[in-house]
Amino acid sequence: MDYTDILIDIRKIVRSINLESKRIEKQYGISIPQLLCLDYLKNKEDFQASNGELKNFLKLNASTITGLISRLEKKGLIAKLPKKADKRVSYITITAYGVKLLESIPPLMHERLTQKLQTMPEDELNQMQKSFKQIVKIMDIEDVDAAPIITYGDMGTPTV
Numbered sequence: 001m002d003y004t005d006i007l008i009d010i011r012k013i014v015r016s017i018n019l020e021s022k023r024i025e026k027q028y029g030i031s032i033p034q035l036l037c038l039d040y041l042k043n044k045e046d047f048q049a050s051n052g053e054l055k056n057f058l059k060l061n062a063s064t065i066t067g068l069i070s071r072l073e074k075k076g077l078i079a080k081l082p083k084k085a086d087k088r089v090s091y092i093t094i095t096a097y098g099v100k101l102l103e104s105i106p107p108l109m110h111e112r113l114t115q116k117l118q119t120m121p122e123d124e125l126n127q128m129q130k131s132f133k134q135i136v137k138i139m140d141i142e143d144v145d146a147a148p149i150i151t152y153g154d155m156g157t158p159t160v
């Protein structure tokens with residue numbers, strides 16, 4: 001067996017993620033983490049969240065979230081609303097312009113992957129998971145923090 005084929009397949013996955021992230025940013029002027037933030041707000045019952053909720057969802061640190069929110073606000077995609085009981089606290093809400101932008105962006109790779117994985121037989125999913133766990137172990141990357149959503153920024157390039 002030629003082990004290079006496995007490495008090439010891994011490189012294809014990483015490259016596809018890089019290309020998708022660059023395409024979204026170039027075509028829509030928004031990074032994947034920004035897009036995920038908008039999507040999170042759009043799917044909230046009241047269309048708003050605190051900085052902490054966004055931080056926890058995106059698995060980013062507080063200063064990164066602050067910058068992300070600032071950039072989205074400058075683009076008119078979100079707005080900060082003061083909390084009624086405490087004006088020092090604000091909530092982040094998606095604007096109509098943010099919703100319109102979200103609706104123009106096609107499904108992301110991780111969404112398409114999730115849909116396809118949901119249709120696979122459980123025994124195949126288990127085998128796939130076992131194989132990925134083995135690759136992670138072989139690469140000695142078990143302790144690498146990983147958000148459930150793959151973005152280009154997760155690979156060392158800041159994109160928020």
